[in-house]
């Protein structure tokens with residue numbers, strides 16, 4: 306069995322976990338999971354993530370507004386986020402970012418709120434967890450402007466973009482998408498990313514790796530993603546897990 310699985314991006318608030326959340330979270334360590342960053346997407350889920358991190362030693366919390374949840378944003382919420390960030394189990398501001406695929410809120414609105422959250426993270430010396438969907442150019446411009454620490458999660462850009470992100474000192478998060486049959490760009494990126502900048506993630510309950518694609522994802526399925534990364538990088542899956550766990554602890558300042 307593989308161990309030292311550090312899932313750098315999970316959404317355990319999702320209703321798909323409602324029927325068995327406590328049992329699942331209590332079982333993950335026995336399945337080799339050593340760390341999870343539970344990402345909020347608005348105030349409610351951010352608070353839930355902090356509360357969950359206090360119940361389980363191996364769970365850490367990230368707090369923020371996801372670009373698809375901006376309609377939940379109310380005046381004063383940035384102050385609430387700032388207070389949450391002071392909690393000892395909060396290791397990042399996230400999940401924040403830009404989503405021009407669904408574009409639920411206008412681009413200017415998305416840009417305004419993500420920029421405020423990046424400034425908050427910089428002020429508190431916390432890394433960010435960034436979601437970039439079909440918004441590569443604006444993402445790069447923002448990251449160049451503010452130079453935050455952090456990770457671009459579920460990375461969907463080209464190798465050229467990965468190079469830019471790495472030049473800025475940030476990490477690349479890869480998940481189940483690298484195992485999909487039609488994965489070309491993620492596999493090229495998986496080959497390219499230097500050892501020191503690679504993180505592994507689920508984005509669960511979504512992005513379930515093959516052969517469970519379509520079913521609910523959780524952190525215990527990361528070995529299937531590690532297997533694929535190991536194949537393209539010419540190392541063992543356990544080496545991928547050890548490397549990405551070490552990187553996650555460095556980025557999120559754990560231990």
Ligand code: NI
Pocket residue numbers: 314316344400508
């Ligand atoms: Ni996510």
